Amino acid sequence: MKKMPTYVLLVISFLFIGCDVNNKTTVQNDANVSKQESKSIEIPLVTTNPLDELDLSLYTNDGYTILGSYTWMENKTPAGITVLCKEGESDTGGRSKLYAIAFQYSPDNDTGKQWKIITETRFEEQNSWSGPIEDVVFLKLGISNFGFATLSKSSTQGYYGEGISIYALVNSNFSKIGGFDTLSLEGNAEDERHLDDKGNLVDSYGVKLSEQTAEIFMEQNTSKSFYDIKVKNKIFQPRKINNTKPVKEWEETYVFKNDKYVSTKQ
Numbered sequence: 001m002k003k004m005p006t007y008v009l010l011v012i013s014f015l016f017i018g019c020d021v022n023n024k025t026t027v028q029n030d031a032n033v034s035k036q037e038s039k040s041i042e043i044p045l046v047t048t049n050p051l052d053e054l055d056l057s058l059y060t061n062d063g064y065t066i067l068g069s070y071t072w073m074e075n076k077t078p079a080g081i082t083v084l085c086k087e088g089e090s091d092t093g094g095r096s097k098l099y100a101i102a103f104q105y106s107p108d109n110d111t112g113k114q115w116k117i118i119t120e121t122r123f124e125e126q127n128s129w130s131g132p133i134e135d136v137v138f139l140k141l142g143i144s145n146f147g148f149a150t151l152s153k154s155s156t157q158g159y160y161g162e163g164i165s166i167y168a169l170v171n172s173n174f175s176k177i178g179g180f181d182t183l184s185l186e187g188n189a190e191d192e193r194h195l196d197d198k199g200n201l202v203d204s205y206g207v208k209l210s211e212q213t214a215e216i217f218m219e220q221n222t223s224k225s226f227y228d229i230k231v232k233n234k235i236f237q238p239r240k241i242n243n244t245k246p247v248k249e250w251e252e253t254y255v256f257k258n259d260k261y262v263s264t265k266q
Contacts, residue, residue: 046078050103050115059084059099070138079104085133095124096133100174121174125150141168142226160185170259178261184212211236226256
């Protein structure tokens, strides 16, 4: 039986404010060149790979593998994040185990190494059958705030879902600061689904299924320490093979408040 397509879109976009260029602003810009140069940030030239220097044996010997690593080089002090993951125990209710490690450029003349670990945080993330998280996306959440998003799946009786969880350094430790569903579907992913005589998506008992997806955008605002997040939600009920227009659409904006993202509708 032909598998029905799943429509999921995760978008991280940055909105920039443009301005018109005219003779007046050109003259002003030329006059400010020397001032801008004097305020420029000196970024060190780094020639080593952090993963070649950081000792991760404590984690790898415990069964963790590197899910992903990223280094931001644009700041005065280059810094980065490494995320490690392993499968959880069967009695953890479908949760995989993760470690998030923050490191930064800090040359040590005695050892000759240029990178050191700043902090580490162990946590668990919901995922189908306690399997390891499969994907991670690294994010610049603000001018000087960095983090990452884990992409996870969950499956229980009568429900299948996918979503992202956003983590960032808060008070020297990684914390979950936001969570968003990108897909929720009535019926497990493995359940048989087909079209009825009217083209509606139904399960094997003829019950109509609904599907909700979300598009997620990050809006850059240089006046905020954490950028706003806009979520576009869509509900398809029922899904028709020749008509993918949602029956309901709405948007929500989330702002960073009290160490987490909250909806402005609350």
